Amino acid sequence: MSDSTAETIPAQDRPSRPVKLRLPWGLLLGLATIGGLIAIWALASALGWASPVFLPSPARVWAALNRVAFEGYANATLLAHMGASLWRVFAALFFTMLVGVPVGLIIATSRIGRGILDPLVEFIRPLPPLAYLPLIIIWCGIGEGSKVLVISIAMLAPIVISTVSGVKAANENQIRAARTFGATRAQLIREVMLPAALPSIFTGMRIALGAGWTTLVASELVAATRGLGYMIQSAAQFLVTDMVIAGILVISALATASEILLRWLERRFLPWIGKS
Amino acid sequence: MSVLSLSHVSLSYGQPSGTAALPVLKDVTLSLSRGDFVSVIGRSGSGKTSLMNLAAGFLRPTAGQVSIDGRPVTGPGPDRAVVFQDDALFPWRSVVDNVALPLKLAGKPRAEREATARHWLQAVDLAGQEGKHIWQLSGGQRQRVGIARALASGPDFLLMDEPLGALDAMTRDRMHELLLKLWDESHTGALLITHSVEEALFLSTSVVVLAPGPGRISFQEDYDYGRRFIRGEDPRALKSEPGFIAARERLLAAIYEKEAA
Structure with a gap:
């Protein structure tokens, strides 16, 4: 049996639509929005609509960014602050994955496990970080571990919930196929459910990272000497508004960069997403 | 038996x-x-x-x-190996790894499962497609991978x-x-x-x-x-034999029997 051409040409080799001049409209619109906001911002501070203490000009924020990058602010340079914050967020992501993915697998595959763990996750899920921060400090002290723990707690629910829904989305016949090959429960989880859940887990990681950056400032409220959250709070205490805004922009840039990294990892390691 | x-x-x-x-x-x-x-x-x-x-x-x-x-x-x-209507293949595994999965689950060594998988892929005329991703195959090719995977486990049925x-x-x-x-x-x-009556009758x-x-x-x-x-x-001669056509009519009559009721 030889294949007809129609059967063997994979989708990506088929001739695509005639090439038109296609501009990346989404990207252009996004850039235009950001550019427009900066222009309004510059105009507002130039015309003196708001006092510089409330709204420093883009130029002053840029100067603050340069100051912290080269001379340092709040005991450390920008790089040291970024390093401390990045470490906390990604250490938290790592430990949360280590706990959250197995917890999600247990909830999705065991009725008893779901009975025990689901209420716990649902209890933790809506808690605001500032509410449990004092408790973590009383229990675990003011060390680095507490800061990572505070971020981890915020990341737990997205990871667990995305794992559960990923496993539940596994195709019934894929699971049946593995069962006809005599798969044990552990094999079924490792070879079918976990890989099937990976796309969803990746989405959970992206949401968790968002939650992590949100929680970062809270975690650096107490006894931090480094970190972007700490830097922002130090600046806020002295009404150094330009530094506050500079810190916010750096956090936003790091969050965007980690989102791009995750999307790249997704394309690189989960190329089947959306293709079957 | x-x-x-x-x-x-x-x-x-x-x-x-x-x-x-x-x-x-x-x-x-x-x-x-x-x-x-x-x-x-x-x-x-x-x-x-x-x-x-x-x-x-x-x-x-x-x-x-x-x-x-x-x-x-x-x-x-x-x-009892099953071939599903929707191929039920695993898109995170390559073609050859899909076929080798039953052997992996059975604890066979890597060399053996690789060789068996290649043998069955060849049997379904997919030699040379081993390293491809599932979504790069056509519907017919996917079903053949599904059949190769079913047979790779050495089933009785x-x-x-x-x-x-x-x-x-x-x-x-x-x-x-x-x-x-x-x-x-x-x-x-x-x-x-x-x-398909004809499919059933011919096979x-x-x-x-x-x-x-x-x-x-x-x-x-x-x-x-x-x-x-x-x-x-x-096959075409077989399918145009009077006996084949008569049998097809008997089967169709059996399927649509009492449909009016």
């Missing part, structure tokens, strides 16, 4: 309490030996797929027994649930010939669920017609067109 048998099997869906159970199959008795090729046809709602799910062990009968050589079937197992339903007519014709070749080489007992040693509401066997007849094709006869 293994025999998969359903004896006086009935199946109802529905909760034990509350709504009345919905009968799907009633008193079905069927046996499939290695070397047989049994097709089950019937209108939609006749319980064809439920019948296959019972044979595979995905469902347990409400009454009666499914057994292999007298031992009752309690669940799915590697002696090959259970197929409308595996060719989504393929175009020309691809189906070629798949029929391939299926017969594989069935002959693998010495399995094949159970094919289909809605099978025996065709079973299920009548709906609840599903029960209303007609069964044995044929030898598949075996004659394997012995070297021309």
Whole structure:
């Protein structure tokens, strides 16, 4: 049996639509929005609509960014602050994955496990970080571990919930196929459910990272000497508004960069997403 | 000689309490030996797929027994491989790794499972496609990977649930010939669920017609067109024989029997 051409040409080799001049409209619109906001911002501070203490000009924020990058602010340079914050967020992501993915697998595959763990996750899920921060400090002290723990707690629910829904989305016949090959429960989880859940887990990681950056400032409220959250709070205490805004922009840039990294990892390691 | 048998099997869906159970199959008795090729046809709602799910062990009968050589079937197992209507392949594994999965689950060493997987991919005319991703294959190629994967586990029985339903007519014709070749080489007992009378007639040693509401066997007849094709006869000549056409009419009459009622 030889294949007809129609059967063997994979989708990506088929001739695509005639090439038109296609501009990346989404990207252009996004850039235009950001550019427009900066222009309004510059105009507002130039015309003196708001006092510089409330709204420093883009130029002053840029100067603050340069100051912290080269001379340092709040005991450390920008790089040291970024390093401390990045470490906390990604250490938290790592430990949360280590706990959250197995917890999600247990909830999705065991009725008893779901009975025990689901209420716990649902209890933790809506808690605001500032509410449990004092408790973590009383229990675990003011060390680095507490800061990572505070971020981890915020990341737990997205990871667990995305794992559960990923496993539940596994195709019934894929699971049946593995069962006809005599798969044990552990094999079924490792070879079918976990890989099937990976796309969803990746989405959970992206949401968790968002939650992590949100929680970062809270975690650096107490006894931090480094970190972007700490830097922002130090600046806020002295009404150094330009530094506050500079810190916010750096956090936003790091969050965007980690989102791009995750999307790249997704394309690189989960190329089947959306293709079957 | 293994025999998969359903004896006086009935199946109802529905909760034990509350709504009345919905009968799907009633008193079905069927046996499939290695070397047989049994097709089950019937209108939609006749319980064809439920019948296959019972044979595979995905469902347990409400009454009666499914057994292999007298031992009752309690669940799915590697002696009964299933080919699904939607290929049910694993897109995170390459073509060869999909076919090798049953052997990996059975704990076979890497070299052996690789060699076996390559052998079966060659048998389904997919040599050279081993490293590809599943989504790079056409529908017909995917079904062939599914069949190779089923046969790689070395089953006694090959259970197929409308595996060719989504393929175009020309691809189906070629798949029929391939299926017969594989069935002959693998010495399995094949159970094919289909809605194509011609497919059932050409491939099978025996065709079973299920009548709906609840599903029960209303007609069964044995044929030898598949075996004659394997012995070297021309498929188009076989399909245009008067006997073939008459048998097709008998089957169609059995399927549409009492439709007016």
